[in-house]
Amino acid sequence: MLEKVGKSLMSIKLLRKVFNWGRAWSLWSVHLETGCCGPEDMARACARFDTERFGTLPFPTLRECDLIFVTGFVTKKMAKRLKIVYEQMPEPKYVIAIGHCAISGGLWWDSYSVVQGVDEIIPVDVYVPGCPPRPEAWIQGIRMLQEKIAKEGVKKK
Amino acid sequence: MSVMKLSIGPQHPISAHFRFLLDVDGDVVLKLEPDIGYTHRGIEKLAEKRTYLQNLPVIERVNSYCDSAGTMLGYLEAIEEVMGLKVPERAKYLRVIAAELNRIASHLYAASLFSVATGLETMLMWTINDRELILDLLERLTGQRITYTYQTIGGVRFDMPDGFKEEALKRLDYLEKRTEDYYKMLLWNHTFQIRARKVGILKPSDAIKLGIVGPNLRASGVRADVRKDEPYEVYDKFDFSIPTGKNGDSYDRLEVRFKEVEQSIQILRQAIKDIPKGPIKKWTQPIVPQGEAYTRVEAARGEFGYYLVSDGTMKPYRLKITPPSFRNLIALPHLCRNVPLGDIPIIYISLDLIPMDVDR
Amino acid sequence: MTDKSTEELVVDSVKAKFPEDVIDAKVQRKNRVSISVRGNKIYDIGLFLRDELGFDHIASVSGIDYIDAKEFEVIYYVWSMDKKVLVGLRTKIPRDNPTLKSLVDVWEGGLYHEREIWEMFGIKFEGHPNLSLLLLPEDWDGPPPLRKDFVLPETHQERLEEKIKKLSGG
Numbered sequence: 201m202l203e204k205v206g207k208s209l210m211s212i213k214l215l216r217k218v219f220n221w222g223r224a225w226s227l228w229s230v231h232l233e234t235g236c237c238g239p240e241d242m243a244r245a246c247a248r249f250d251t252e253r254f255g256t257l258p259f260p261t262l263r264e265c266d267l268i269f270v271t272g273f274v275t276k277k278m279a280k281r282l283k284i285v286y287e288q289m290p291e292p293k294y295v296i297a298i299g300h301c302a303i304s305g306g307l308w309w310d311s312y313s314v315v316q317g318v319d320e321i322i323p324v325d326v327y328v329p330g331c332p333p334r335p336e337a338w339i340q341g342i343r344m345l346q347e348k349i350a351k352e353g354v355k356k357k
Numbered sequence: 358m359s360v361m362k363l364s365i366g367p368q369h370p371i372s373a374h375f376r377f378l379l380d381v382d383g384d385v386v387l388k389l390e391p392d393i394g395y396t397h398r399g400i401e402k403l404a405e406k407r408t409y410l411q412n413l414p415v416i417e418r419v420n421s422y423c424d425s426a427g428t429m430l431g432y433l434e435a436i437e438e439v440m441g442l443k444v445p446e447r448a449k450y451l452r453v454i455a456a457e458l459n460r461i462a463s464h465l466y467a468a469s470l471f472s473v474a475t476g477l478e479t480m481l482m483w484t485i486n487d488r489e490l491i492l493d494l495l496e497r498l499t500g501q502r503i504t505y506t507y508q509t510i511g512g513v514r515f516d517m518p519d520g521f522k523e524e525a526l527k528r529l530d531y532l533e534k535r536t537e538d539y540y541k542m543l544l545w546n547h548t549f550q551i552r553a554r555k556v557g558i559l560k561p562s563d564a565i566k567l568g569i570v571g572p573n574l575r576a577s578g579v580r581a582d583v584r585k586d587e588p589y590e591v592y593d594k595f596d597f598s599i600p601t602g603k604n605g606d607s608y609d610r611l612e613v614r615f616k617e618v619e620q621s622i623q624i625l626r627q628a629i630k631d632i633p634k635g636p637i638k639k640w641t642q643p644i645v646p647q648g649e650a651y652t653r654v655e656a657a658r659g660e661f662g663y664y665l666v667s668d669g670t671m672k673p674y675r676l677k678i679t680p681p682s683f684r685n686l687i688a689l690p691h692l693c694r695n696v697p698l699g700d701i702p703i704i705y706i707s708l709d710l711i712p713m714d715v716d717r
Numbered sequence: 718m719t720d721k722s723t724e725e726l727v728v729d730s731v732k733a734k735f736p737e738d739v740i741d742a743k744v745q746r747k748n749r750v751s752i753s754v755r756g757n758k759i760y761d762i763g764l765f766l767r768d769e770l771g772f773d774h775i776a777s778v779s780g781i782d783y784i785d786a787k788e789f790e791v792i793y794y795v796w797s798m799d800k801k802v803l804v805g806l807r808t809k810i811p812r813d814n815p816t817l818k819s820l821v822d823v824w825e826g827g828l829y830h831e832r833e834i835w836e837m838f839g840i841k842f843e844g845h846p847n848l849s850l851l852l853l854p855e856d857w858d859g860p861p862p863l864r865k866d867f868v869l870p871e872t873h874q875e876r877l878e879e880k881i882k883k884l885s886g887g
Contacts, residue, residue: 275854276854277853277854277855305876309873309876310869310870310871310873310876311869312859312862312867312869313853313854316876316879316880317880320880320883320884
């Protein structure tokens with residue numbers, strides 16, 4: 201019954217716009233680094249580039265986050281943990297793949313222990329290329345995700 | 358006494374790409390076993406499949422976290438030793454400039470993680486901001502912020518641009534004044550001293566026995582540095598000292614890093630003033646004859662060992678990389694015995710272990 | 718009559734103490750000495766280097782696969798703080814049954830180094846406290862990766878075809 205009320209409320213365009221705006225401007229990201237794009241993660245969160253003004257705050261508890269930055273290559277050992285982390289996050293959740301290695305294996309295309317692109321494991325929303333991408337490119341990736349959220353309807357799961 | 362097994366996994370604000378398996382009794386940690394391999398890419402196997410030139414970006418990403426320039430030097434020295442190649446003087450000075458700038462950036466990164474582990478978040482912002490000034494200089498010199506591929510076989514790829522010398526000297530003066538601020542705000546801070554003094558004391562005899570390297574070894578009082586023991590590039594032309602600590606605790610490990618930043622500033626000033634004119638690269642085809650070489654260089658975290666076996670073809674037969682964090686890893690279970698649980702992050706971060714270094 | 722360098726003195730002491738077991742001992746260059754020994758005597762020579770000559774700081778342990786000669790070579794690199802010399806203590810073992818006595822009692826810092834060589838080459842170190850997987854994923858069931866007969870995909874096309882098959886549910 202409540203679900204029906206919720207769905208009918210979300211079909212009102214104005215309310216949906218407000219919800220999507222709230223969701224897009226407060227994306228809390230998980231503290232998980234998988235590869236060598238990691239120091240750019242620190243750099244973009246600190247004072248010079250400051251992505252916190254877009255609402256992305258690194259938050260320690262998994263259960264209250266809704267964004268994973270997959271920073272760099274993912275090895276087979278880390279892939280299991282990444283899947284567990286992704287499944288423990290509540291809906292709605294988003295994934296941004298950072299760097300060539302997360303998109304398709306990159307420099308490690310023939311390695312015996314690197315997953316060739318993180319979209320083999322979890323679905324990805326935005327791809328940010330670079331090796332590593334500059335913090336300005338991260339910010340563009342976050343902005344693209346925000347625009348994508350603004351256009352979406354009710355997430356069916 | 359009831360022992361609980363705890364696992365601090367790769368998804369954790371403090372543990373980077375490691376997992377720790379702890380045996381805990383109440384609040385006291387009895388034993389710690391590190392679980393590594395979350396960033397293993399098999400670089401040694403990949404190096405056997407690529408030619409010497411194709412290996413340059415691969416070897417650099419052994420530790421692209423903050424020390425690419427120091428990592429590359431050892432590989433290039435090994436190739437140049439087997440080939441008998443002489444690098445031009447100007448290229449050696451430029452290599453040293455890139456390596457020392459990287460050392461400062463790396464130590465500031467280590468200080469930032471340490472300050473966030475003790476709860477001093479303002480210092481995180483200060484250190485990362487100052488690191489940005491150094492990364493700007495490196496970007497002016499090489500074109501990239503953290504993974505440069507600047508040094509190559511026979512020299513370096515680009516020359517120093519116009520205006521680099523003045524800008525660098527200005528920023529180094531600013532950094533030197535800033536180091537005094539760091540002493541007052543971070544190292545002599547009462548909260549920091551309570552959390553870091555007498556925590557994780559590593560005795561000098563243990564450090565030598567376990568094979569510890571880098572600032573961790575020097576903080577225990579052992580004066581060992583590859584730049585003075587076996588000078589490579591042009592380090593024998595500069596006037597600098599090797600700082601050591603007294604007690605070997607976590608506080609000393611951070612203080613030695615700040616003192617090394619001051620020494621790096623001295624080296625950089627001398628290098629920028631004395632750099633000679635000349636070519637920057639001796640271009641030859643890297644045809645490496647049969648032979649082998651073991652070279653050691655001093656990166657920011659300690660000594661990198663490269664063992665190269667070449668069989669006369671275009672690809673290495675065997676390249677063995679011994680990173681400093683792999684050698685320092687054994688200090689972690691050694692120090693984390695019968696300590697309170699709250700000391701584990703401090704000990705781990707003061708050792709400055711980079712998981713990508715450990716796993717290659 | 719010139720004095721002998723530190724490296725030459727090290728070579729002479731080892732040769733004098735173990736005349737039959739040292740196959741070859743020489744000075745490679747400044748600060749580098751290479752000593753090649755028989756596998757069953759490496760423990761005693763290691764103890765001699767550590768206790769009598771002061772080589773107590775282990776730098777690296779490396780393995781090489783000489784597939785044509787059907788043998789492995791294991792090299793222990795140890796450094797002396799006073800002498801400033803790096804000694805490479807090397808031995809060759811047969812490829813089809815590679816075992817060696819572990820030197821963890823001599824140089825405690827070699828714990829993780831030997832474990833990695835076991836994992837990457839399949840060389841068993843007798844007496845090592847914990848020979849288990851260190852860097853590879855827990856469910857690794859292939860051969861030891863650094864052996865020369867373990868071959869990586871040659872072209873990107875092979876890798877792409879694997880990925881397309883996996884993504885389309887093949």
